[in-house]
Structure formats: structure tokens, C-alpha cells
Amino acid sequence: MKPLSVVVTSVFDIFAWFMIVFGVYVINNGHNTPGGGFQGGAIVATFMSFVLVAYGGKKFMTWAREGAYGALELIGLMAFFAFGCLGFPNAFFYNSLAIPHGGTPLSEWLPYCGTISLMNVAVGAEVVGALSLVVYYMYGSIRMVDTGAGMGGERGHDRFDR
Amino acid sequence: MKKTVFAAAVIVLGGLLCGTFEAIHPFGIPYETAMDDYFLVHALSDRSAQNVVTSLVFDFRGFDTLGEAAVLFTALTAIGALFRDGGKRE
Amino acid sequence: MTDSIAENALDFVGNAPYVVVALLVLMSLYAMLTQKNLIKICIAISILGASVNMFLVLMGYRHGGGIPIHYLKGAQESMVLPTPQCLTLTAIVIALATTALMLSLVIMVNKHYGTLDIDEIRRLRG
Numbered sequence: 001m002k003p004l005s006v007v008v009t010s011v012f013d014i015f016a017w018f019m020i021v022f023g024v025y026v027i028n029n030g031h032n033t034p035g036g037g038f039q040g041g042a043i044v045a046t047f048m049s050f051v052l053v054a055y056g057g058k059k060f061m062t063w064a065r066e067g068a069y070g071a072l073e074l075i076g077l078m079a080f081f082a083f084g085c086l087g088f089p090n091a092f093f094y095n096s097l098a099i100p101h102g103g104t105p106l107s108e109w110l111p112y113c114g115t116i117s118l119m120n121v122a123v124g125a126e127v128v129g130a131l132s133l134v135v136y137y138m139y140g141s142i143r144m145v146d147t148g149a150g151m152g153g154e155r156g157h158d159r160f161d162r
Numbered sequence: 163m164k165k166t167v168f169a170a171a172v173i174v175l176g177g178l179l180c181g182t183f184e185a186i187h188p189f190g191i192p193y194e195t196a197m198d199d200y201f202l203v204h205a206l207s208d209r210s211a212q213n214v215v216t217s218l219v220f221d222f223r224g225f226d227t228l229g230e231a232a233v234l235f236t237a238l239t240a241i242g243a244l245f246r247d248g249g250k251r252e
Numbered sequence: 253m254t255d256s257i258a259e260n261a262l263d264f265v266g267n268a269p270y271v272v273v274a275l276l277v278l279m280s281l282y283a284m285l286t287q288k289n290l291i292k293i294c295i296a297i298s299i300l301g302a303s304v305n306m307f308l309v310l311m312g313y314r315h316g317g318g319i320p321i322h323y324l325k326g327a328q329e330s331m332v333l334p335t336p337q338c339l340t341l342t343a344i345v346i347a348l349a350t351t352a353l354m355l356s357l358v359i360m361v362n363k364h365y366g367t368l369d370i371d372e373i374r375r376l377r378g
Contacts, residue, residue, distance in 0.1 A: 034321060036216045038345050073238065077231055084224055093224030098209045112210035119220040119227075126231055127345075130238045134352045141245040141359055168285040172278050179274040183267050190265070190315030198312075198333040205334075206322050214320040214331070218338040230342050237349035241356045 001139075003056035012054040020044055027124035031113045037120040041127025048132045052139060061143070064136045069129040076126025083115045083122060269310045276303035290358050290368045294351070301347040305340045312336030 003009065026033070026040030052060040087094030098114030099105055111117040187193050201222060202214055211217035219227050276299060283296035312333035318325030320334040358368070365373050 030216050031211045031213055032321075032323075033213065034319070034324075036213070036219065036341075038341065042348075073235065077235055080228065080231055084228060093221070093228070095209055095221045098211075098221075101207045101210050103210075113217070114209065114221075116209065116211050116217055116220045119224070120216065123220075123227070123231060127234070130234050133238055134241055137241050137245045138352075138356060138359065141356070141363075165286050168282060172282045172285070175281070176274060176278045179277065180271070183270055186270075186311070189267050189269055189310065190313055192312065192314055192333060195314070195333060198335050201334055202320065202331055212322045212324075214322070214334040215337050215341065218334050219341055223338055226342060230345050233346050234349050237353045240353055244356050244360060 001052060001057045001060075003059070004054055008054045012050060016047055016050050016054075019050070020047055023047075023124075023128075027120055028117070030120035030124075031111070031116045037123030038127055040120075041124040042131060044124070044128045045131030045135070048135050052135065057139060057143060060139065064132070066133065066136060069133045069136065071129070072125050073129030073133065076122045076124070076129060079122035080119055080126065083119050086115060269313075270307075273303050273307045273310065276300075276306070288369050288371055290361065290370065293370075294354050294358060297354070298347070298351055301343070305343055305347075308336045308340045308343070 023040045023042075023044035023046075026035035026043060027037055028040075030036035030040065048060070048064060051063055084093045087096040090096065095114045095116065097110060097118075098116070099110075099112050105112060201218055205211050205214045205217040205221075209217050209221060211221070280296045280300040280303065283299070284293055287293055287296065312335065314330055314332050316328055317330045317332040318328035320331045320337065325331055361373065362368055365376055367373060367376075
């Protein structure tokens with residue numbers, strides 16, 4: 001894919017980073033506000049698609065790290081499973097860290113809702129890795145067609161000078 | 163011709179679907195709400211979570227969410243196996 | 253006062269949301285049966301999944317209820333049922349995974365046969 005015009009790239013430079021911040025906010029406040037791990041992870045994973053659309057395939061392939069996304073995915077899934085195992089004296093996925101409403105917290109670093117927010121973070125990491133890897137694999141499969149001379153090539157999407 | 167047959171079949175199916183409105187509750191008045199009322203009260207009192215849906219997804223139905231994450235991982239693995247060599251194989 | 257307004261609104265709406273769901277299901281089924289392009293069939297399958305999600309959320313609607321978040325529900329006394337929304341969240345993620353796999357298979361079909369028309373594909377290889 002060829003890069004889009006300077007309008008799109010300028011908007012990307014200014015606003016794409018706030019998109020990541022907003023996604024992390026949605027993940028971290030999943031127990032209080034609408035959202036959660038899956039939704040915030042999808043918002044953060046939109047960033048790689050935005051790179052691909054705005055700056056084109058070459059910059060996308062230099063920015064994307066397959067190993068990092070795979071590690072994020074695996075760490076998220078394993079952490080989710082481990083947080084589920086925390087409640088094992090009672091039941092699998094029992095929320096043993098939660099403090100009932102009005103109770104006193106064990107430590108100021110632990111969230112009141114126990115494993116819910118920890119699982120939000122874990123699932124958010126997993127979804128970020130998975131969706132970014134999906135975009136990476138699917139673009140990597142059409143890259144050969146994209147740059148090949150026989151397929152006619154692709155003109156610029158929105159600029160008339162090429 | 164084929165499209166006419168399909169359209170007729172779809173219209174008949176639509177009539178059957180509209181007939182099933184008699185069997186479900188009217189819109190806005192669910193019949194059995196005891197389980198959901200329990201969740202609405204105890205998500206805040208026992209778990210200190212304001213968002214009941216997130217509390218339900220990650221706590222009360224956590225095993226379901228583990229399966230969901232496994233489905234996402236499996237789909238990713240299948241896509242990776244499909245495009246293993248960058249799509250160079252014809 | 254508010255109760256009478258709510259009852260009037262309920263009489264006005266009736267079962268119209270269920271009719272919308274039925275229309276979406278029928279439209280997606282018709283598109284799946286008659287379209288020849290694989291991408292359009294994928295879109296139809298996605299619309300079918302979205303209509304099922306919409307049906308699940310509609311089943312859990314309680315009239316006059318707020319959203320199931322305690323400090324954001326406003327002045328309503330009751331909240332809508334959270335369990336169908338939880339099921340819908342699960343279904344959305346699974347639909348996303350299956351859509352990604354489906355589109356990847358479409359990419360492979362297009363590379364292998366050079367076309368997306370299902371009649372052409374059937375004619376090319378047995």
C-alpha cells in the first residue's frame with residue numbers, strides 16, 4: 001500500500017498517540033467505566049492499522065515487530081490463566097482478592113475489585129497482540145502481490161500526482 | 163428465476179420468524195430477572211466493581227472468557243499457519 | 253407521570269425491535285443465497301452475527317432501565333439485564349476472530365484461483 005497524502009499523515013502524527021492513551025485508559029478503567037480489556041485492546045490495536053493506511057506498507061513493515069506482538073499475546077493469555085488460578089482454594093476464577101464494598105484494602109496498590117482489573121490488563125495485552133498480528137500477517141500475505149509488476153500495481157489512494 | 167425462488171423462501175422464513183414473537187416476552191418486560199438482579203446487587207457489594215458487565219465477564223463467567231481468549235488465540239494461530247511463508251507459495 | 257410516559261412509549265414501540273432483527277436476518281440470508289462474490293458473502297455473514305447480537309441485547313432490555321454501571325445509571329431505579337450483554341461481548345470477539353480467519357481464507361482463494369466469483373471457482377476446479 002502506498003502512503004496517503006500529507007493530510008492523513010499529519011493527522012496521524014498528531015492524534016494517533018492519543019488513541020493509544022485512550023485505549024490504555026479504557027483498559028485500566030474497565031471496572032468503573034464502559035469498556036474493558038477487549039474494547040480497549042481493540043482501540044490500541046487500531047494504531048497498527050492506522051500506520052498501514054497512513055504511511056504505507058514500507059513503514060509498517062519497519063515498525064511492526066512480530067516477536068513483540070507474539071510475546072504480548074502469550075504473556076496476556078498466561079497471565080489471564082494465572083489470575084484465574086489465584087482463586088483455587090475456593091474455585092477456578094474465584095475472585096479471592098476482592099474487597100467487599102466498604103471494606104479496608106490490604107494494600108494501597110491492590111485494586112478494590114481484585115482480579116477484575118488485573119484480568120482487564122492481561123486481556124487487553126492479549127487482544128493488542130492478537131489484532132496487531134492479524135493485521136501483520138494479512139498485509140504480509142498481500143505484500144508480494146502489492147509490489148509485483150505483473151498485477152498492475154496500485155495508484156496512490158488520494159493523490160493525483162502519482 | 164433462482165432469485166425469485168430464494169426470495170419466496172426468505173419471505174416464508176420471515177413469516178415464520180414473525181410468528182415466533184408470540185413465544186418470547188414482549189419488548190422491555192423480561193419475565194425471569196432473579197439471576198440478573200443478584201448480579202446487579204452483588205457485583206457492587208461483594209466485588210466492588212461499578213461496571214456490572216465487566217464484573218460478569220471477568221469474574222462470574224471467567225471460565226467462559228478463558229475459552230473466548232483461547233478462540234482468539236486459535237484463530238490467530240490458524241491465520242499464522244495459513245500465511246506462514248509470507249504468502250509466497252502459490 | 254414518568255410511569256405513564258414510559259407506558260406510552262412502550263405501547264408506541266411494541267415489538268418493532270424484534271421486527272428489525274428479523275429483517276436483518278432475512279436480508280443477510282437473501283444476500284448469502286444470491287450473491288456470487290465471496291467478499292459480499294462474508295459481509296452477509298457478519299450482518300447475520302450482528303443481528304443475533306442485537307437480538308441478545310434486546311432480550312435483556314428492561315423498560316426504563318439504565319445502563320448496568322452503578323454510578324452512571326442516572327435517575328432510573330432499575331438497570332437492564334447484564335447477562336445478555338456479557339454473552340454479546342463474548343460473541344463479538346468470537347465473530348471478530350472468525351471474520352479474520354474468513355477473510356484470510358478469501359485471500360488464499362483469490363491467490364489460488366485468481367477470482368472471487370464462486371461460479372468461476374466451481375468451473376475451474378471440479
